[in-house]
Amino acid sequence: MVISHFTALVLFSFFVSVVFAVLSRQTLREQLIYGAKVFIAFVGIAVLLGWIMLPFA
C-alpha cells in the first residue's frame, strides 16, 4: 500500500487519538471531545512544524 506522508500522518493521528481518548476519559462525550482535540493537535502541530521547517529545506 502506497500512501502520501499526509495520509500516513492523518491515519496515525486518528488511531493514536482513539486509543488515548478511550484510555484517559470515562464517558463517551468526554472521549469524543478529548479524541478530537488530540487529533487536531497531532495534525495541526505537524503541519505547523512542516511550514516552519520549509525555509530550511
Added chain:
Amino acid sequence: MARKVAEQEESAAREAVRPSRAQASSGRLFGLCVAAWVIPGFGHFLLGRKGRAMVLFLAIVGMFVLGLAMQGQFFSTGSGSYLHTLGYFAELSIGVSMPVATFFGYAGGNTYFVCSDYGTAFLIAAGMLNVLTILDAYDIAMGRKS
C-alpha cells in the same frame, strides 16, 4: 446517626465497585496482563468493559495491519543495534499479532519499499499503545481507576 449510616452505605457501594487488593491476587493480575498482551483489548474484555475492549482492539490491530500493508520492518535482537533491539521489544508488545503475521508468510518487511518507514512507525506505535492498554487494564484490576 443517619449521616453515619449513609457514610457506611457509600463506603460499601465503593467497595462493591472497586475490587479489593485481596481479590486482585497476583496470579489473576498476571493472567490478566498476559491476556491483555496476547490480544489487544482482551484485558478490558475480561474486566467487563466490552465496548472499550472492542475499540482498543480495532484501533491497535488496525494500526498493525496498516503497518504490514506498508511493508513495515520486523526487527530482531540479533542485529547488534540497540535501536533495533528496542524496536523488536516494541513490536513484540503487540502480542500474538506478530507471530501470526509471520505464520501467514509476512517476511518482515521490505526496507526498499517507499512506505516502509511509515509502516515500521505504525508497527512500533501499535506495540506501544498495547503497552498502555495493558497498564490501563492493570490499573482497573487494582482498583486505582474506575
